[in-house]
Amino acid sequence: MARPSHSRTIPAGDFVLSPKRRKVPPHEFVLDALAPVLPVTRPMFGCVAVYVGDKIVLILRHKGHPPADDGVWLATTPEHHESLRREFPHMRSIQVLGKKVTGWQVLPLDSPDFESAALRACELVIARDPRIGKIPRHSARRATTRKRR
Numbered sequence: 223m224a225r226p227s228h229s230r231t232i233p234a235g236d237f238v239l240s241p242k243r244r245k246v247p248p249h250e251f252v253l254d255a256l257a258p259v260l261p262v263t264r265p266m267f268g269c270v271a272v273y274v275g276d277k278i279v280l281i282l283r284h285k286g287h288p289p290a291d292d293g294v295w296l297a298t299t300p301e302h303h304e305s306l307r308r309e310f311p312h313m314r315s316i317q318v319l320g321k322k323v324t325g326w327q328v329l330p331l332d333s334p335d336f337e338s339a340a341l342r343a344c345e346l347v348i349a350r351d352p353r354i355g356k357i358p359r360h361s362a363r364r365a366t367t368r369k370r371r
Contacts, residue, residue, distance in 0.1 A: 248284035249294060251337070255344035269295075277355035279347045284331065291318045293331040294340045300325060302353035309346075310339050325356070 247253060247270040253261055262273045272280040281295035295316060298306060300323060307313055312333035316326050329339045346354050 247282055248292075249282045249331075249340060252280065252282060252294060252340050252344060255341055256347060259348050274347060274355065276357050278358055279355040280343065281326075283328075288318060289332065290330065291316050291328055293333070293336060294329045294343060296327045296329065296343060296354055297356045298325055298327055298353055299356070303327065306353055309342060312336075312339065 247263060253263065253272070256272065256274070259274045261279075264271045264273065266281060267283075268285055269281045269283040271278055272282065278297050280297065283295060284292045286292065296306070296313070303313075303323070306327065310327075310329055312335060313327050313329055315322065315324050316328050319326065329336060329343060333339065343354065
């Protein structure tokens, strides 16, 4: 007796379930440029957070409201703003956060040098420039707790 075949041809037009497609992250060229340092992405605030090792380095945003905050957000600290502004003349604080000056700075999507500035930021991340990147507070607390044990 012949065994029934478990494979079958699905006729054209039949609906086939497939895995859910992931949304393409904004400014995907940034992730391509960071590929040598194996970036990890996570959703954050409706945007895409980019981590390298234990540091958050960038957030990629293209939400449209407010449009002035769309672009590449740099994780930095106020003491580095002046030196980074020399490299990124269009960099500024993020308006949606409400404070006049924040640690987060944005390379605005609507600036004339957006792509070149974003790629330069990637070069700094790859070079492990200490001006870009922060260890998230919750990770820092976990590391401190582990050291005490």
